[in-house]
Amino acid sequence: MAETEEKVEEKQPKQPVDPNFVPKIVAFCCNFCAYAAGDLAGSTRTEYPSNIKVIRLPCSGRVDTRLLLRAFEEGADGVYVAGCEEGSCHFAEGNYWAKRRVKNAKKLLDEIGIGGERLEMFNFSASMFDKFVANAKIMDERIRKLGPSPVNVAAAKSK
Amino acid sequence: MIVAETKPIEEIYGFIEPYNKIMVLGCGGCVSVCLSGGEKEVGVLTSALKLKRKIDGRELEVVEMTIPRQCDWEYFDLMGSRLDEVEAVVSIGCGAGVQALVKKFPDSLVYPGLNTSFLGVGEKPGVWVEYCQGCGSCVLGLTGGICPVARCSKHILNGPCGGSEKGMCEVDPKNIPCVWQLIYDRLKSIDRLDLIEKIMDMKDWSTATDGGVRRMENPEVFALEHKQQEDKEPAKG
Amino acid sequence: MGEAQEKANSSEMISGSNLEKIFRAGHFAITTECGPPKGADVERLKEKINHIKGCCDAANVTDNQTAVVRMSSIGASAILVQEGVEPIMQMVTRDRNRIAAQSDMFGAHALGIRNMLCLTGDHQKFGNHPTAKNVFDMDSIQLLKVIDHIRTENKVIGGDDVEGPAKMFLGAAANPFGDPFEFRVFRLAKKIQAGANFIQTQCIYDMDRFKKYMQMACDHGLDKKAFIMAGITPLKSAGMANYMNKFVAGISVPDEIIQRLKGTPKEKQAEEGIKICLEQIETVRNIPGVAGVHLMAIEWEHKVRGILEQTDLLPRPQV
Structure with missing residues (x-):
């Protein structure tokens, strides 16, 4: 369900990657899966990109469009939501709601000029710490390629 | 709504x-x-x-x-x-x-x-559909409570036209049901097909937007407003 | 068929058009279609007129068919009158309110047009101006009533007297295959009650269903109140048959016809289509209550003569 990296690359005009750019990425993680998987990654001492800021939610269904946009307002270069595997939501269908909201917010981000590819949704269970790490890396790589969010680019210019 | x-x-x-x-x-x-x-x-x-x-x-x-x-x-x-x-x-x-x-x-x-x-109804979560056009002279009593003015793409009062197929309207066969099929089915189910065997006459559109900008007055309340104004005026005589 | 004419003969001649006379004389009528050009190209129109001259009793002149802008049906009909082919002026309510419709009818009558076919019209979504506002002040049945009112009461629908007679021989379209099938005959009855003197059906391929429809129409006595013409459109290819079946609402082409065309080599499919068309004409002539054929050769007007020459329907009787 997540956009493939090839597709994302097609969307974005190729630009030189700044090796010094460390993206700010916000990960909204469901308490029952992704957050626990992150914990497990810690306990097993598996490394994941340190620039991912994890925000713990009672359920991925807690996210709404406003919350996702606020993250970008506050300076995020990329945002993702991590919820339980489809069919396994602790609250039955919260992750499906999150999926639709992310899809809708992607469109809105395109309209605004930030680009929907800076937002993503992932699904994995509490035991899949490897997925937690892999997805964090996917997002980190993707945002590094895309460069800083246009909001941050403008803010840097005006300084 | x-x-x-x-x-x-x-x-x-x-x-x-x-x-x-x-x-x-x-x-x-x-x-x-x-x-x-x-x-x-x-x-x-x-x-x-x-x-x-x-x-x-x-x-x-x-x-x-x-x-x-x-x-x-x-x-x-x-x-x-x-x-x-x-x-x-x-x-x-x-x-x-x-x-x-x-x-x-x-x-x-x-x-x-x-x-x-x-003016519509939320048919299911996240889907709203036009049900009323505010034409000012309601025909629902003749059509089994289903409106052809708002819900027929051509506002036909003596339908269905030839573009009705398998219960859907040719203007958008995926999303628009043929309202005349709905009316027919409904009237059949309540045994009132006689209502559409007669020709429905041309509509008086003067009650719709075609008649100019519309207003509605409630004489009781409207009169009260006048009364208050009258109250402020100095008493005569 | 005889009875229909009996009934029709007993009433007074309405507009005295050639088509009306043909019907009243008890002949099996032939009408065809003449689409006006997408502009003011009179020569192109005359070319089309030449293709059908002498092959039909009257020809439908379409009114911005499928909501594609063309020369007005009134203007084109007037040219048909000049060229000696009787027009059946189509009028849709999509583009005209009751004021324009009555006024245009007077204008048409003044130009010598005596047949008029009342339609609601295709939705503008299908045409080349999908962002247009539509009118739909009336539907086809109400338009029939308005024009009928003028010829019977000599008054416009608003009540004023009409100066000089303006009588049209009125036609309407019917789709025997639209849904709900059970209601189709009732709607036909409403059109006839509203004033339609003749009916042209949508193109028919499913003969069994059409026979059922005609049976129902005859049971309601509709064949005695109006002249019902069967619509026939020759298929040019298997592709066209498939397209009509799949994408044109209210038309179903039986599988056996599609298969028959598919089984014919590409270069011979047009010929086979015409053969099917000839068989269809023969079939409908033998269905009780059918008073004529409306031959719609879509963008194939030049084939009309060739098709009809293979029947005994030419030359057309003079009445």
């Missing part, structure tokens, strides 16, 4: 280009129910406009507010003096709300944030 859709961000963004501080005003009525003009949508639009401004290297201050209704005068009082703080207002009420706001505050600059679409 009045159903409205959000205008493209680009269009709203164009309206507010000259201003640095605006208000986004929601409405707690119909447009809240159809998820286009309520408190939450005020938040989303505010964020979207702020982000777009930031990309353009300018800040935008936004006062967020939602009042219970924008089409009745008394609710505007809830805004207090917040309106004085801003240079312009984006109203995400329906077209009536936007205009009431303009009438109430003639010195304010008011812009619409929605495209007001139709």
Whole structure:
């Protein structure tokens, strides 16, 4: 369900990657899966990109469009939501709601000029710490390629 | 319920280009129910406009507010003096709300944030469908309670036309049911097919928008208003 | 068929058009279609007129068919009158309110047009101006009533007297295959009650269903109140048959016809289509209550003569 990296690359005009750019990425993680998987990654001492800021939610269904946009307002270069595997939501269908909201917010981000590819949704269970790490890396790589969010680019210019 | 859709961000963004501080005003009525003009949508639009401004290297201050209704005068009082703080207002009420706001505050600059679409019903979560056109002379009594004026793509009163196939309308066979099929099925089920075996005469459209701008008066209340005015006038004789 | 004429003969001649006379004389009528050009190209129109001259009793002149802008049906019909082919002026309510419709009818009558076919019209979504506002002040049945009112009461629908007689021989379209099938005959009855003197059906391929429809129409006595013409459109290819079946609402082409065309080599499919068309004409002539054929050769007007020459329907009787 997540956009493939090839597709994302097609969307974005190729630009030189700044090796010094460390993206700010916000990960909204469901308490029952992704957050626990992150914990497990810690306990097993598996490394994941340190620039991912994890925000713990009672359920991925807690996210709404406003919350996702606020993250970008506050300076995020990329945002993702991590919820339980489809069919396994602790609250039955919260992750499906999150999926639709992310899809809708992607469109809105395109309209605004930030680009929907800076937002993503992932699904994995509490035991899949490897997925937690892999997805964090996917997002980190993707945002590094895309460069800083246009909001941050403008803010840097005006300084 | 009045159903409205959000205008493209680009269009709203164009309206507010000259201003640095605006208000986004929601409405707690119909447009809240159809998820286009309520408190939450005020938040989303505010964020979207702020982000777009930031990309353009300018800040935008936004006062967020939602009042219970924008089409009745008394609710505007809830805004207090917040309106004085801003240079312009984006109203995400329906077209009536936007205009009431303009009438109430003639010195304010008011812009619409929605495209007001139709009178409809939420058929299922997230789907609203046009059910009424406000034609001013209701035919539902003759059509089993299903409206051909609003729900037939050609407003045919003696349908169905040849474009009805498998219960759907040829104008959009995926989404528009043939209303005349619905009417036929309904009348058949209540054993009143006789109602559509007669020719329905040409409609009097003078009660619709075609008759000029419409108004409705309630003589009791309207008379009361006159009475109050009369009360203020000095007694004669 | 005889009875229908009996009934029709007993009433007074309405507009005295050639088509009306043909029907009243008890002949099996032939009408065809003449689509006006997408502009003011009179020569192109005359070319089309030449293709059908002498092959039909009257020709339908379409009114911005499928909502594609063309020369007005009134203007084109007037040219048909000049060229000696009798027009059946179509009028849709999509583009005219009751004021324009009555006024245009007077204008048409003044130009010598005596047959008029009342339609609601295709939705503008299908045409080249999908963002247009439509009118639909009336539907086809109400339009029939308005024009019928003028010829019987000599008054416009608003009540004023009409200066000089303006009588049209009125036609309507019927789709025997639209849904709901059970209601189709009732709607036909409403059209006839509203004033239609003749009916042209949508193109028919499913003969069994059409026979059922005609049986129902005859049971209601409709064949005695109006002249019902069967619509026939020759298929040019298997592709066209498939397209009509799949994408044109209210038309179903039986599988056996599609298969028959598919089984014919590409270069011979047009010929086979014409063969099918000839068989269809023969079939409908033998269905009780059918008073004529409306041959719609879509963008194939030049084939009309060739098709009809293979029947005994030419030359057309002079009445």
